[in-house]
Amino acid sequence: MPHPATNPSGRPAAATFVRVYGFLLVALALECAVFEIIARSQGIRPFLSVDNLILILNQSAIYGVVSVGMTFVIIAGGIDLSVGSLIAFGGVVGALVTRAMADALVTRAVADAEWWALAGGWAVALAAGLAAGCFSGLFITRFQIPPFIATLAIMSSVRGAGYLMVGGSPVSDLPADYIFLGRHNIAGHVPVSVIVMLAAFIGGGILLNSTPFGRHVRAIGGGEESARLSGVPVNRVKWIVYCMCSVLAIVGGLILSSKMRSGDPTVGVGDELQVIAAVVVGGTSLSGGRGTIMGTFIGLLIIAVLATGLTWIGMESFGQQVILGIVILAAVLMDRFKGAA
Amino acid sequence: MSEEYVLQMQDIVKRFPGVVAVKNGQLTLKPGEVHCLVGENGAGKSTLMKILSGAQPMDSGAILLSGKPVTIHSPHHAQQLGISMIYQEFNLSPYLSVAENIYLGREPRLGKSPFINWSKMYNDARDILKRIRVNLDVRKPVNECSVAQQQMVEIAKALSFNSRIIVMDEPSATLTDHELDALFELIAELKRQGIGMIYISHRLEEIFAIGDRVTVMRDGEYIDTKPVSDVNREDIIRMMVGRALTHEFPKEHFDLGEERLRVEELTRKGAFQDVSFSLHRGEIVGLTGLVGAGRTEVARAIFGADRIDGGQIVLDGKPVTVRSPQDAIRQGIGLLTEDRKNQGLILGMTIRENTTLANLRSLVRILFVDRSRERKIASEFVRELQIKTPGIEQTAQNLSGGNQQKVVLAKWLFTESKVLIFDEPTRGIDVGAKVEIYRLMNDLVRKGVCILMISSELPEVLGMCDRILVMHEGHLAGSLDRKDATQERIMKLATGDTLASIV
Known part of the structure; x- marks a missing residue:
């Protein structure tokens, strides 16, 4: 008699998908259903609609992009507290460089001056993020400083650096095209920010699931010494993971600053915890080794639907925070029971 | 007659899934006696002591304290019964003072208040240290004490429980000769005070220095107990290793081919010095010695897991640089670590x-x-x-x-890989699986892989290896060909005799 578990190719893909993500998807569906029922019973506009879906995706784009990097960091057994500061820093650097370049290029009447300025702003901001990630990586790998401490230090320094660059007041007077990342829609409906986020999730998913690099990240989180003694380049992989997370945080910062059309050093405070929450709700283990990009995506949606839905039915933000806390605890508890079973 | 013993352990049995760790444990201890417990690695000494200390329950058998049967529920209970363990790894809290460590968890209070009576604690600690003639500031943080002093603190702590039985597991392993003398003086002092001690050590010379009686265990079984004055070193070694080869060793012989791996004067400070040997196509070479002799360290160094301070590694006639396991794997060297779960x-x-x-x-x-x-x-x-x-x-x-x-x-x-290093490949594995692994080693050798096998199990080394390298305290004590190797010779090399003196 054939036994499904002895199938050499493993379980069928669909069955695996349901086993791994079933619980999260059910939670997400339940959540949507509850808001839909409340919305209908109270005679508000229906909660479930294409426009509302795009709104939710658009609002979660920034956390979404960053949570891809954070998923890698946490699966590798680390944590990155600097992403909130990097979100602000990315916006400030991007805005400053874009404005300076736009001024210089427009006066010289260069063709497509604003676009060149925008590209320059992005490039410099991303390079700055890479540098920050390199610093985290250096301290964590070379000097064996716990990731919590190393990234806490980077968080503080980067936050301060953002303030120093602009003297406390936001960078404004940005070119009109600066809103491209945050407010522009492709084909009239689909926001650029959502496309960037989906690209990050798809790229991250492929990187984690299908490349040796992804395998190495999970091996390090699952047992660093075993991984090292199996020839995994532990330090290099960790280094890349922190660089990736920092760069994605900068991307998030550029989207935010584009939405606001300013570079504000005060934004993003506490965002690292929101991002970590999405990753953890998505089933990634904080002790490393276990987690998925798809899980993070669903976790992100669970939190985003919650925030949007509670606003939709008229709950004010303090109540929302209480409920978010309960949802995070419930998700982690469920995960604990699943692990024990 | 049983009152003459402060401790009797009778017919102790302890099973783990797949293995019987202790089949027939016997041990008696008189007040004021130093009773040495010896045996190869895996003979069951540690398990027997874990049962005595309440760290593990026994499956059957009896423990009598001063003739009265007891059941030991936990390490805490063992302490209350007057049994203290001093492990190789100390259980001290590094940033607390000597006195705080001695009274950790049962600090004297000021009356019935929740506050610590510091002067009483310091005075009591000073009294205990005076009793064992140790001169040490009781306010000094433990992490500022030397290893030997920390050991004294452990012993003082044991005495503060009014222990009548103290078990010392390899107490000499980390001490200098001078510190060892101090430890022996302390043991003599404890003897005078009527405390019974169980002393576990791999260094046989220590048995003759301080022991009253010696008990030998082998493969979880009690072999014999003798007064130290009635035995010599050879007798003890024979009792430790003298088993018939019960396992199947499916050894196959292959023609010796060209040299594949050679290490020259490999040195890692504090671990091993000037280790040189070579491995040829078609052979399995054993690397043995007591725990702590540096075997695993040599393997890790060849594999690039630890830095080397001197010497070089030659693979297929070419010197190679191995700075990381990654390098080693690329060059064709593999290491099967002893600790499967973590490494x-x-x-x-x-x-x-x-x-x-x-x-x-x-x-x-x-x-x-x-x-x-x-x-x-x-x-x-x-x-x-x-x-x-x-x-x-x-x-x-x-x-x-x-x-x-x-x-x-x-x-x-x-x-x-061209070279595979197996570190204790069959530890904790049942007999059937062992034979399968030996057969796989044969298959590998047939394909031209050469194997370095680290093992503490002498029958395995004698059964499977073409050549046996023996380490003692970080040096290569000697190399024995298969036909010349006996368990006695290996044990002599491993415990510090020279090659010249035994052949």
Whole structure:
């Protein structure tokens, strides 16, 4: 008699998908259903609609992009507290460089001056993020400083650096095209920010699931010494993971600053915890080794639907925070029971 | 008559899944006696002592304290009964003072208040240290004390419980000669005070220096107890190793080929010095010695897991630089570590992922891991090595020890290494799986791989190796050919005799 578990190719893909993500998807569906029922019973506009879906995706784009990097960091057994500061820093650097370049290029009447300025702003901001990630990586790998401490230090320094660059007041007077990342829609409906986020999730998913690099990240989180003694380049992989997370945080910062059309050093405070929450709700283990990009995506949606839905039915933000806390605890508890079973 | 003994352990049995760790443990202890407990690694000494200290329950047998049967529920209970353990690794809190450590968890209070009576605590601590003639500031943080002083603190702590029985597990391992003399003086003082001591050591000379009686264990069984004055070193070694070869060793002989690996004067400070040897195509070379002699350290250094301070490694006639395990694997050297769970496997990963981890590069097709080939390879290894599992997607933590070891083996087979170092490859594995692993080693040697096998199990070394290297305290004490090797000779080399003196 054939036994499904002895199938050499493993379980069928669909069955695996349901086993791994079933619980999260059910939670997400339940959540949507509850808001839909409340919305209908109270005679508000229906909660479930294409426009509302795009709104939710658009609002979660920034956390979404960053949570891809954070998923890698946490699966590798680390944590990155600097992403909130990097979100602000990315916006400030991007805005400053874009404005300076736009001024210089427009006066010289260069063709497509604003676009060149925008590209320059992005490039410099991303390079700055890479540098920050390199610093985290250096301290964590070379000097064996716990990731919590190393990234806490980077968080503080980067936050301060953002303030120093602009003297406390936001960078404004940005070119009109600066809103491209945050407010522009492709084909009239689909926001650029959502496309960037989906690209990050798809790229991250492929990187984690299908490349040796992804395998190495999970091996390090699952047992660093075993991984090292199996020839995994532990330090290099960790280094890349922190660089990736920092760069994605900068991307998030550029989207935010584009939405606001300013570079504000005060934004993003506490965002690292929101991002970590999405990753953890998505089933990634904080002790490393276990987690998925798809899980993070669903976790992100669970939190985003919650925030949007509670606003939709008229709950004010303090109540929302209480409920978010309960949802995070419930998700982690469920995960604990699943692990024990 | 039983009142003459402060402790009697009778017919102790302890089983672990798949192994009987102690089959027939016997031990008696008189007040004021130093009773030495000896045996090879895995003979059951530690398990017997863990039972005495309440760290593990026994399956059957009896423990009598001053003639009265007791059941020891926990280490805390053992302390209350007057039994204290002093392990090689101390249980001290580094930033607390000597006195705080001695009274940790039962600090004297000011009357019935929750506050500590510091002056009483310091005075009491001073009294105990005076009793064992140790001169040490009771306010000094323990991490500022030397290793020997920390050991004294442990002993003082044991005395503060009014212990009548103190077990010392390898107390001399980390001491200098001078500190050892001080320890022996202290032991003499404790004897005068009527405290019974069980002393575990691999250094046989210490038995003759301080022991009153000696008990030998082998393979979990009680062999004999003798007054130290009635035995000599040879007698003890014979009792420790004198077993008939009960296991099957499917040794096959192959023609000796050219040299594959040579290490020259390899040195790592504090671990081993000037270790030189070579491995040839077609042979299995054993590396043995007592725990702490530096065997594993040599293996880790060759594999690039630890830095070397001197010497060089020559592979197939060419000097190679091995700075990391990555380098070693690229050059064709593999290491099966002793600690499978923390150093060999990623327990949360599947058999498939563990099998290919060390050679994932070979499965890459345009940036991506070729999953279908990976599955095929993992399935082949599962079949070939007869790994008992429902499938290749089973996580490693759900496998038995023997099957876990086979997965580790599969990982190294997949790297197609030229040299494989096996560190205690059969530890904690049942007899059937052991023989399978020996056969796999034969297959590897047939294919031209040469094997360095580190093992503390002498029958295994004698049964499977063509040549045996013996280490003693970081040096290569000697090399014995298969035909010249006996358990006695190996033990003599391992305990400090020279090659010239034994052949």
